[in-house]
Amino acid sequence: MTKLVLLVIIITNVMYAKALPNIIVLFADDLGYSDNSLMHPTIETPHLESFFLDSMRFTQWYSAFHICSPSRAAMLTGRLPIRVGISGGYTGGVFSSTAAGGLPENEITWAAMLKKKSYKTAMVGKWHLGQRPQFLPTRHGFDSYFGIPYSVDMGNSAWHNTASNQPPLPLLANETIIEQPVNLNTLSQRYATAAQSFISQNKQESFALYFAFSHVHVPNFVSSAFCNRTTRGRFGDALLELDWTLGQVLESVPASIRNNTITFFTSDNGPWLIQQLSAGSAGNFFEGKTTTWEGGIRMPAAIHWPGTIQPGTISRHIVATYDVFATILALTNIDLPTDRIIDGRDLTPILRDPKNAHEIRDCIFIYKGTPNINCPLSSSSCPGLWAVRCGKHKAHFAISYSQQSCEGSHPIANASTTYQDLSDSPLIYDLDADPSEKWPLNANSDDYTQALNTILIAKAYHEAHVIPVVDQISLGSNSTYALCCDPYATDVSNCTCNPENFNVFVCSPVYPTPTVSLEADAFESIYGYRPW
Known part of the structure; x- marks a missing residue:
């Protein structure tokens, strides 16, 4: 009897394991x-x-x-x-x-x-x-x-060999470098x-x-x-x-x-x-x-x-x-x-019955970064939460643009502005009607007022339940933490165990590097490395 019970348990466990997706x-x-x-x-x-x-x-x-x-x-x-x-x-x-x-x-x-x-x-x-x-x-x-x-542009390789302060691009198997550059x-x-x-x-x-x-x-x-x-x-x-x-x-x-x-x-x-x-x-x-x-x-x-x-x-x-x-x-x-706090929601009701599934959340909270870290000298505080979407309405409390060339391509775009604080009068869009975010609601309309009130309540509740923690990215960088296949290398640029990989095939022609230096300067000042 004991053997039979044990066999049933084993078979049941195997079947259960198979049932798991x-x-x-x-x-x-x-x-x-x-x-x-x-x-x-x-x-x-x-x-x-x-x-x-x-x-x-x-x-x-x-x-x-x-x-x-x-x-x-x-x-x-x-x-x-x-x-x-x-x-x-x-x-x-x-x-x-x-x-x-x-x-x-x-x-x-x-x-x-x-x-x-x-x-x-x-x-x-x-x-x-x-x-x-x-x-x-x-x-x-x-x-x-x-x-x-x-990212593949964060280390030197045959395809990207311009960064003097970055080690050659490594390939890892578990925690071991098996090729550098890859x-x-x-x-x-x-x-x-x-x-x-x-x-x-x-x-x-x-x-x-x-x-x-x-x-x-x-x-x-x-x-x-x-x-x-x-x-x-x-x-x-x-x-x-x-x-x-x-x-x-x-x-x-x-x-x-x-x-x-x-x-x-x-x-x-x-x-x-x-x-x-x-x-x-x-x-x-x-x-x-x-x-x-x-x-x-x-x-x-x-x-x-x-x-x-x-x-x-x-x-x-x-x-x-x-x-x-x-x-x-x-x-x-x-x-x-x-x-x-887990912000994610279970999608299985949507996957099983999309026609009858209800919305799984009221609002989406869209962060640009961590509040008050690396604020410009002219600002005593900087928001981290830049936009909130509740239902079909999305409010922008601050805006920026990635491209200097966006002037004229958008009703709000200003090529000379990298950061605009709109907290006193947020831009609000109806994303069902205007997914391209071209036509903000009239700030004097009832629709604007009702949408803003809903969003502000949700925003306040959300921010009250965010506990500040150490920002890991803001801990910065140190060359001693570089991944290096050569334990005797005295400089990260010398971390090369596969020099032949600097001479491999590179498809040509390659698009020329963008020439708008202002965009590269701005990106490097924020994200710590230069995009070209």
């Missing part, structure tokens, strides 16, 4: 809302197009932030970057290649939570939440890591192979894969197979390589487990418009990366769940990247942490 999170870099062949006239993304058409596509999916590191922190933890301490100064920021800080050890990722159900977990690709050992993916719930720990021409293939191997090895168990593309961040590197393949130029080539990689990952999921595999796809933030032709497109939305306008934070996004989600479904619910955390936990029957 596999999770894949695909995260693009700097991909704009319209950077796909469904939305853009010269972009080629056949695999992404097919994925979107077979999935539930979201038209109102918001990034947690307008730039990289904070957005990724929020997706992994389900918490706004301001709560995690990854927002930078009052205009935002990212971790440098020699950052002192990173994702705090007391923050809990969905990968760490999944270990409660014995999931196998892996991270492939761009991390950008701290390059020091205590901040790497393997310290935050992932069994393995293969990738570049920050050969970017082989990176997409190696990323795909790592993902395929992980899925193959764990197809009989419950697994979770976080795959963060290094595309389409500048420089738009491509292998020779994708060089000059598209009419969209080098950006289009890089996006086509991303699309191919995506196809490789999706096709590696065996048919027998596809109905039990849930795949998320989105981007960290909008297109980096100051890179001109080397950047993507936000489509109908105004502005892009580094701003709190819709073009900087409204993301392309879809969720694929065969057998549950009807192909071609479109959701207009207001959702956010940090909902990934709560949704994964709901799908795997894991309770949310109770010792901290």
Whole structure:
């Protein structure tokens, strides 16, 4: 009898483990809302197009932030970057290649939570939440890591060899540098192979894969197979390589487990418009990366769940990247942490019944950065929360622009202004009628007054429940924290163990570096490194 009971328990546990869904999170870099062949006239993304058409596509999916590191922190933890301490100064920021800080050890990722159900977990690709050992993916719930720990322009390589204060671009396996500089021409293939191997090895168990593309961040590197393949130029080539990689990952999921595999796809933030032709497109939305306008934070996004989600479904619910955390936990029957505020909401009611599902939140809080850090000398205080959307109305309490060239392209744009405080008279837009944010409501109208009152109440309540924490990005950088394959190197520029990779194939012609130095100066002063 004892053996029979034990056998039943074993079989039950195996069946339960099989019932738990596999999770894949695909995260693009700097991909704009319209950077796909469904939305853009010269972009080629056949695999992404097919994925979107077979999935539930979201038209109102918001990034947690307008730039990289904070957005990724929020997706992994389900918490706004301001709560995690990854927002930078009052205009935002990212971790440098020699950052002192990173994702705090007391923050809990969905990968760490999944270990409660014995999931196998892996991270492939761009991390950008701290390059020091205590901040790497393997310290935050992932069994393995293969990738570049920050953006591909934050280290020297054959494709980007102009930064004297940055080490050569490293490739890590777990916590070990295996190549420096990395050969970017082989990176997409190696990323795909790592993902395929992980899925193959764990197809009989419950697994979770976080795959963060290094595309389409500048420089738009491509292998020779994708060089000059598209009419969209080098950006289009890089996006086509991303699309191919995506196809490789999706096709590696065996048919027998596809109905039990849930795949998320989105981007960290909008297109980096100051890179001109080397950047993507936000489509109908105004502005892009580094701003709190819709073009900087409204993301392309879809969720694929065969057998549950009807192909071609479109959701207009207001959702956010940090909902990934709560949704994964709901799908795997894991309770949310109770010792901290979780901003994410469970998307499963929308996924299962989009027509009858209610809105999962009243408001979205859109931060530019951490209040009162790095304020200009002329200001005694600076806001961190720059915009709030409640329902169809979005109020801007402060605005800025990423491009000096925006003058005349927008009714409010002022090319000489990088920061305008509008707290006394916020701009309010009806995003249902005006998603491009061109025509603010009349400040003397009843609609404006009612919308502002609703938003101000929500804003006050939210800000009262934000507990200040140390901002990790503002801890700065130190060259002693550089990743270096050579322990005897006396300078970060000498951290070279694969010098042959400085001479690999580089596709030409390459778009010329933008020449508007004011934009580069402004970016460097805020984010700590120069974009060109």
